[in-house]
Amino acid sequence: MIPNWFGKWNKENPTNVFGPAILVGVLGGAIFLAALIVTWGNPAQTASLQTGPRGTGMSVPEFNAMRLSPDPTIEAMYTEEPYIPDGSEPLAKDIYKNVQALGNVTEDNFNRVMNAMTQWVAPEQGCAYCHGDGDLETYGEDNLYTKVVSRRMIQMTQNINENWDGHVNANAEVGVTCYTCHRGQNVPSEIWFNVTPVTEATSGWASVQNRATRISQSTSLPSNALEVYLTEDVPVNVHDLESRVAGVPNDEEVASIQKTEMTYSLMNYFSNSLGVNCVFCHNSRAFYDPGQVTPQWATALLGRQMVIEMNQEYLIPLQDTYPADRLGPLHADAPKAACKTCHKGYQQPLQGTNVIADWPELATSETPVYE
Numbered sequence: 407m408i409p410n411w412f413g414k415w416n417k418e419n420p421t422n423v424f425g426p427a428i429l430v431g432v433l434g435g436a437i438f439l440a441a442l443i444v445t446w447g448n449p450a451q452t453a454s455l456q457t458g459p460r461g462t463g464m465s466v467p468e469f470n471a472m473r474l475s476p477d478p479t480i481e482a483m484y485t486e487e488p489y490i491p492d493g494s495e496p497l498a499k500d501i502y503k504n505v506q507a508l509g510n511v512t513e514d515n516f517n518r519v520m521n522a523m524t525q526w527v528a529p530e531q532g533c534a535y536c537h538g539d540g541d542l543e544t545y546g547e548d549n550l551y552t553k554v555v556s557r558r559m560i561q562m563t564q565n566i567n568e569n570w571d572g573h574v575n576a577n578a579e580v581g582v583t584c585y586t587c588h589r590g591q592n593v594p595s596e597i598w599f600n601v602t603p604v605t606e607a608t609s610g611w612a613s614v615q616n617r618a619t620r621i622s623q624s625t626s627l628p629s630n631a632l633e634v635y636l637t638e639d640v641p642v643n644v645h646d647l648e649s650r651v652a653g654v655p656n657d658e659e660v661a662s663i664q665k666t667e668m669t670y671s672l673m674n675y676f677s678n679s680l681g682v683n684c685v686f687c688h689n690s691r692a693f694y695d696p697g698q699v700t701p702q703w704a705t706a707l708l709g710r711q712m713v714i715e716m717n718q719e720y721l722i723p724l725q726d727t728y729p730a731d732r733l734g735p736l737h738a739d740a741p742k743a744a745c746k747t748c749h750k751g752y753q754q755p756l757q758g759t760n761v762i763a764d765w766p767e768l769a770t771s772e773t774p775v776y777e
């Protein structure tokens with residue numbers, strides 16, 4: 407095809423084409439990429455949340471792709487506006503046999519709440535999950551554990567919304583319903599049990615760590631952080647900044663190395679529960695100083711107190727009510743809740759959706775107030 411004279415000429419006049427070809431390739435690639443970014447938008451765009459005073463650089467950047475992608479469980483959430491009572495309707499406690507938590511609710515609204523609880527907790531089983539297969543006459547009986555547990559759950563939800571307003575409505579009205587934890591499932595995700603000791607070969611302190619568990623956030627840190635810090639109000643702290651400190655590690659006030667490791671284990675859990683970094687709550691130059699923290703730290707501090715109360719007053723005492731297959735695999739302890747049971751990896755549960763607006767019945771243990 408190619409004439410002979412060309413092959414000959416080519417041999418006599420060798421030229422290196424690789425240099426210019428690479429240059430053209432690189433430039434062309436860069437122009438192409440720039441054109442893509444200009445026309446399609448930068449996929450790695452971020453937005454920053456300022457967490458400290460101006461000029462200190464205290465901010466948390468996040469990829470827009472993650473920040474703006476909606477939690478799929480928001481769309482699946484069931485809600486229904488209340489029937490505003492005119493004051494003449496009889497109340498549930500006058501109509502039914504055995505209502506202890508929702509007594510001051512009108513009949514329409516009582517049935518509205520029952521229907522919603524079914525959607526939030528037992529959409530597949532329906533009313534029968536808590537009331538059995540009998541007819542409506544038998545609904546006052548307390549013979550299924552699911553109903554007894556649910557009554558306590560109603561009271562717990564009312565208590566959270568009523569008394570922990572500073573946490574669950576910290577930025578705006580958000581609140582908590584059964585759906586916040588259950589998301590359409592009988593047993594909520596991200597519940598936890600006591601799992602220590604995690605090794606049989608050792609005893610004492612060595613037996614609670616060095617095994618990657620869900621509670622240790624897959625690290626070698628201790629697996630008893632939730633058990634100790636989220637069921638009892640003991641101080642969360644780390645060892646002293648001084649290199650040598652007088653004091654015996656077992657003393658209550660002295661934060662030992664063990665205590666320090668447990669604190670970091672808990673902090674990893676906090677971070678992963680909300681899908682945030684340590685600097686969402688702390689100033690990285692002074693983790694130890696509660697005077698240099700972000701506003702979110704205070705919400706988290708309150709959150710810990712709320713979780714301790716939920717576990718102590720509501721969830722742990724239900725131990726004898728559950729059937730054996732719901733109890734912990736190691737110690738037959740009651741299933742417990744913590745940050746991730748509500749947050750599910752998001753900064754705010756259901757990305758800050760106001761879930762309580764339609765449910766004044768679950769926002770107070772007194773007579774609900776309808777707007």
Ligand code: HEC
Pocket residue numbers: 502503504505506507508509520521523524527528532533534535536537542545546547552553554556557
């Ligand atoms: C997740 C559990 C659960 C589901 C599902 C549920 N209920 Fe209930 N139900 C309860 C609890 C708990 C009470 C008691 C409330 C109280 O003590 O204030 C109750 C009480 C009742 C009562 C009052 C009975 C009486 O005489 O005291 C009626 C009626 C009722 N429910 C109807 C329904 C209907 C209809 C459905 C289905 C649409 C339903 N419930 C689904 C937990 C449930």
Ligand code: HEC
Pocket residue numbers: 523527552553555556559560563582583584585586587588592593594597721728732741742743747748
């Ligand atoms: C803060 C989180 C949280 C909220 C809010 C919550 N629950 Fe629960 N619920 C739990 C935990 C934890 C358990 C224990 C899991 C288990 O049974 O293994 C549980 C268990 C239950 C069970 C027993 C299920 C079973 O099959 O063992 C029922 C029924 C239930 N909840 C109903 C409700 C209802 C109704 C509401 C709203 C009024 C509600 N829950 C609100 C955390 C929550």
Ligand code: HEC
Pocket residue numbers: 641642643644669670673674676677680682683684685686687688693694695696702703704706707710
């Ligand atoms: C959601 C907010 C939040 C996140 C995220 C968080 N912390 Fe904390 N941290 C707190 C709160 C609140 C306390 C105090 C708890 C208490 O006293 O009840 C604390 C306590 C601490 C302490 C103990 C300070 C002392 O007084 O001795 C250290 C150290 C610490 N955090 C480090 C970290 C590290 C490291 C990370 C990241 C892995 C982290 N934190 C993530 C909120 C957070």
Ligand code: HEC
Pocket residue numbers: 566573574575576577578579580581582586676680702703705706707709710711713743744745746747748749753754755758
């Ligand atoms: C009962 C459910 C529930 C539990 C359990 C819970 N939270 Fe929250 N938390 C919420 C709700 C709802 C909000 C949203 C409040 C708002 O934005 O107004 C929130 C907000 C926060 C915020 C503020 C976020 C922001 O954008 O300002 C922090 C920080 C936080 N929670 C930390 C924690 C930590 C740490 C724990 C565990 C110790 C915890 N939470 C346990 C329901 C819960």
